[in-house]
Amino acid sequence: MLRGVDLELPPGALVRVEGRNGGGKSTLLRIVAGIDTPSEGRITGRPRRAAYVPERFPAALPFTATAYLTHMGRVHGLGRARAADRAAHWLERFGAAAYAQTPLAELSKGSSQKVAAAQALLADPGLLVLDEAWTGLDTAARAELDRAVVERTAAGGTVVFVDHDPARLAGVADAHHRVEGTALVPVREPAGAAAYVRIEAAGAPGAELPPGLTAAPAPGGGLLLTVPAARSDAVLRELLTASAPWHIRSVEELP
Amino acid sequence: MTGLLRYQCALLLRSQRWIAPLLLYAAFLAAGVRPGDPLLDSLGFAAAGLVPVTAWLVRVCVTNEPAAARDCAAAAVGPVRVHAAALLTALGGALLAGAAGTAAVLLIGDSGRAEHVDPGDAALAGVLAALACALTGAAVGALCSRPLLRSTGVAVLAGGLGSLLAWGIAGSPARSAVTALVEGSRAQAVTLPVAAFAGALALACGAGAVACLVSARRG
Numbered sequence: 001m002l003r004g005v006d007l008e009l010p011p012g013a014l015v016r017v018e019g020r021n022g023g024g025k026s027t028l029l030r031i032v033a034g035i036d037t038p039s040e041g042r043i044t045g046r047p048r049r050a051a052y053v054p055e056r057f058p059a060a061l062p063f064t065a066t067a068y069l070t071h072m073g074r075v076h077g078l079g080r081a082r083a084a085d086r087a088a089h090w091l092e093r094f095g096a097a098a099y100a101q102t103p104l105a106e107l108s109k110g111s112s113q114k115v116a117a118a119q120a121l122l123a124d125p126g127l128l129v130l131d132e133a134w135t136g137l138d139t140a141a142r143a144e145l146d147r148a149v150v151e152r153t154a155a156g157g158t159v160v161f162v163d164h165d166p167a168r169l170a171g172v173a174d175a176h177h178r179v180e181g182t183a184l185v186p187v188r189e190p191a192g193a194a195a196y197v198r199i200e201a202a203g204a205p206g207a208e209l210p211p212g213l214t215a216a217p218a219p220g221g222g223l224l225l226t227v228p229a230a231r232s233d234a235v236l237r238e239l240l241t242a243s244a245p246w247h248i249r250s251v252e253e254l255p
Numbered sequence: 256m257t258g259l260l261r262y263q264c265a266l267l268l269r270s271q272r273w274i275a276p277l278l279l280y281a282a283f284l285a286a287g288v289r290p291g292d293p294l295l296d297s298l299g300f301a302a303a304g305l306v307p308v309t310a311w312l313v314r315v316c317v318t319n320e321p322a323a324a325r326d327c328a329a330a331a332v333g334p335v336r337v338h339a340a341a342l343l344t345a346l347g348g349a350l351l352a353g354a355a356g357t358a359a360v361l362l363i364g365d366s367g368r369a370e371h372v373d374p375g376d377a378a379l380a381g382v383l384a385a386l387a388c389a390l391t392g393a394a395v396g397a398l399c400s401r402p403l404l405r406s407t408g409v410a411v412l413a414g415g416l417g418s419l420l421a422w423g424i425a426g427s428p429a430r431s432a433v434t435a436l437v438e439g440s441r442a443q444a445v446t447l448p449v450a451a452f453a454g455a456l457a458l459a460c461g462a463g464a465v466a467c468l469v470s471a472r473r474g
Contacts, residue, residue, distance in 0.1 A: 033326075051327070074262070076258070123331075
């Protein structure tokens with residue numbers, strides 16, 4: 001049970017929650033994801049599209065992986081063709097394309113978990129909640145989920161996660177909280193743990209930055225973006241693949 | 256909501272858990288309706304059968320998804336809609352069964368010799384009674400399954416008992432609808448069970464709303 005929790009989750013933020021087993025992390029995540037309602041207090045400003053990945057996804061559902069993901073895509077508000085496309089895309093990214101037509105009930109634990117991760121990423125959720133979502137994934141899929149999380153934040157989505165591995169997304173998380181007793185307390189990152197990269201970019205006149213990115217004006221007309229090193233690749237990808245692509249003038253590591 | 260309903264319907268169909276309640280309904284009709292039986296009386300019987308069948312279908316639909324999958328859907332659209340979609344899917348399935356049962360009774364029942372009523376009026380009364388019974392059954396099912404009753408044993412017992420009460424206690428819309436038809440058959444006059452239908456609708460909406468709101472509070 002938790003009391004007096006006050007947590008702000010800005011767009012583009014990657015937030016880690018930790019705490020002992022049975023301490024209420026999962027409850028907190030379920031409330032953040034909108035699955036449960038708090039008995040007191042409220043949640044405001046939750047993005048329209050939220051998605052949740054549970055720790056275990058023993059989906060005894062009478063569907064194939066593709067059929068389930070297509071249904072979930074449509075539940076998330078995608079059209080039929082787009083839902084099927086995104087299902088194929090995410091199964092491919094998690095290395096589960098071979099299981100696309102396998103009934104969910106026949107999937108191994110790891111493959112089920114890939115389907116669980118895929119359903120959450122289908123519709124580019126504005127809020128992604130991961131409750132030890134990496135558990136059971138193979139190394140490649142874990143790395144892919146890390147990449148997907150960083151991409152999501154670079155695109156302006158908020159990601160909240162719990163993972164037993166302290167190295168998970170280390171240095172990338174913007175905020176870090178620990179459940180202690182019935183309270184949620186902020187955890188300060190050790191100084192110097194996170195390196196930053198400065199990106200100087202120039203866009204067409206009036207071009208807007210992708211959502212979730214902030215920048216300062218650079219001398220000479222461009223923009224300067226300071227981002228955690230671990231996130232720089234995703235930010236660069238976001239800038240280069242924007243509908244009006246940005247020109248990257250320089251990328252430098254900050255001391 | 257359309258995507259969610261489509262998902263719930265596919266889940267119900269592919270899970271094959273609809274077969275048992277529908278077999279119960281078919282057996283109920285086979286046991287109680289014979290070709291040439293008085294039409295209104297048979298329509299009342301066919302409607303009454305929908306109470307436990309709908310309650311059972313509701314239980315099937317709200318327990319069809321593993322908790323983890325339900326959580327994923329709840330994060331996407333909210334737990335209230337997830338539960339509402341399950342309830343509506345069950346009601347839809349029961350109404351399809353009720354439509355088939357009512358149509359079968361209309362084909363084989365006899366309105367002329369025994370009852371001297373207009374078959375059109377009798378059909379309308381039968382449809383209203385079927386709707387009233389399905390809605391009452393849906394209310395029983397919604398109140399007697401997850402999230403209000405979690406244990407399987409308690410939920411099944413409560414659902415069975417609830418259906419019996421819906422048949423038996425005064426004031427139950429299902430009972431008044433069926434009574435209207437059976438008494439109409441004896442009196443050789445059709446009474447449309449409009450009030451029973453309205454009462455059942457209100458009851459089902461109330462019970463459904465309670466179940467949906469509780470599902471948001473505790474999965």
